[in-house]
Amino acid sequence: MERWWHDAGIAAPRLIGCELVRTLRGRVRRGRIVETEAYLPDDPASHSFRGLTERNRAMFGPPATAYVYRIHQVLCFNVVTGPRGQGEAVLIRAVQPLEGEDLMARARAAATQGSRPPSGFGLTNGPGKLCQALSITPRHDGQALLDPDAAPGLRLEIRPAVAEIRTSPRIGISKGVELPLRFFEAGNPWVSPGRPSAP
């Protein structure tokens, strides 16, 4: 485990450019991470702020495992960081489809019955959207992400650091709003809408 895993504030930008690989029924979906948010220890915006609960248990597990939680009928996917027990994690907010885009579209359409089938950047440009596109489920909560033999078929592949990364305040929170803990790849159209890009 490399050093950068021990700090969500470092891991969050470092996870930009890494790839999330979902294997289901022998078929592969691959997404390149383009947007993340860090949630730190003693961070009032973090689910871990008030200590361990049933929901955030996975956040206190070992680094490079998944923390999956439900919010507003939707799932969000995090990569746990820091030494075990710190309650740190990095929220994955958007990915760029690299493989299996058709399967992602099908999964999104199935998850959003009632509305028009999602297409274009809307396929994976949000934390709930990418979970639908990759068929991430509550079963992935707590699962190791670097293990190539991971049973649930969800894996994280480390890639070289990306050069052009921008920061901004985090989205959708009411505490800790000023901290620049959101990271995204400059100019990438798959980054979620809703925030201006800082140079």
Added chain:
DNA sequence: ATGTCGATTCCCT
């Protein structure tokens, strides 16, 4: 036991 509040998304103006 019950009330509050979202680490969101979609649809509308």
Added chain:
DNA sequence: GGGAATCGACATA
């Protein structure tokens, strides 16, 4: 750009 949807987890008047 704003608001409704909608329900489970969490904290507690």
